[in-house]
Amino acid sequence: MHKDCERIMLTEDQLRSRVKEVALQVDKVYKDKCPLVVGILKGSIIFYSDFIRFLTMPVELDFMAVSSYGSGAVSSGKLNIKKDLDRDVKGRDVIIVEDIIDSGFTLACLKDLLLKRGAASVCIVTLLDKFERREYDIKSDYNCFLIENEFVVGYGLDYNEQYRHLPYIGILKRSVYE
Ligand code: IMP
Numbered sequence: 001m002h003k004d005c006e007r008i009m010l011t012e013d014q015l016r017s018r019v020k021e022v023a024l025q026v027d028k029v030y031k032d033k034c035p036l037v038v039g040i041l042k043g044s045i046i047f048y049s050d051f052i053r054f055l056t057m058p059v060e061l062d063f064m065a066v067s068s069y070g071s072g073a074v075s076s077g078k079l080n081i082k083k084d085l086d087r088d089v090k091g092r093d094v095i096i097v098e099d100i101i102d103s104g105f106t107l108a109c110l111k112d113l114l115l116k117r118g119a120a121s122v123c124i125v126t127l128l129d130k131f132e133r134r135e136y137d138i139k140s141d142y143n144c145f146l147i148e149n150e151f152v153v154g155y156g157l158d159y160n161e162q163y164r165h166l167p168y169i170g171i172l173k174r175s176v177y178e
């Protein structure tokens, strides 16, 4: 285990089997469609690449990079789009793949935006759900793990751009960020 982690919350085996289970559920539901699978950079990259490999229908891949300002305490939060989609979402069935839903601000904004752009449907797939922290009225349609309110890293998730490459989800030691 990395020295900055307090403990491993989810092992590689747990991640592999649960991601497969969720991907196969999604695969069944979308089997006659050609969804646009939108990964939210950078946190979703490892989850995204594991998830899409279980899909058997034709899919198109696309990515967005966003950052949120003022989510949480400040109510006038705004989503900043750092990289937008290449594809037009009009009339498309969109599957958003995101690492974690925390306050819900990012995904509430993104779903709203893609529907406003004319997506036929928007489905949200998340690896982790910190359900205790929710402030916005938004739910994942498919979520792999409900987790307690701890700051986690690895499997794509970072702290200050570090730890994304760890193959497991670890709880970061408080001493690293306090
Ligand atoms: P939300 O907009 O409050 O739902 O925040 C979602 C974003 O916050 C995620 O996409 C992550 O980038 C980040 N985030 C929230 N909790 C964690 C964590 O425990 N580790 C790493 N990133 C986190």
Ligand code: MG
Binding pocket: 040, 041, 042, 043, 044, 099, 100
């Ligand atoms: Mg993120």
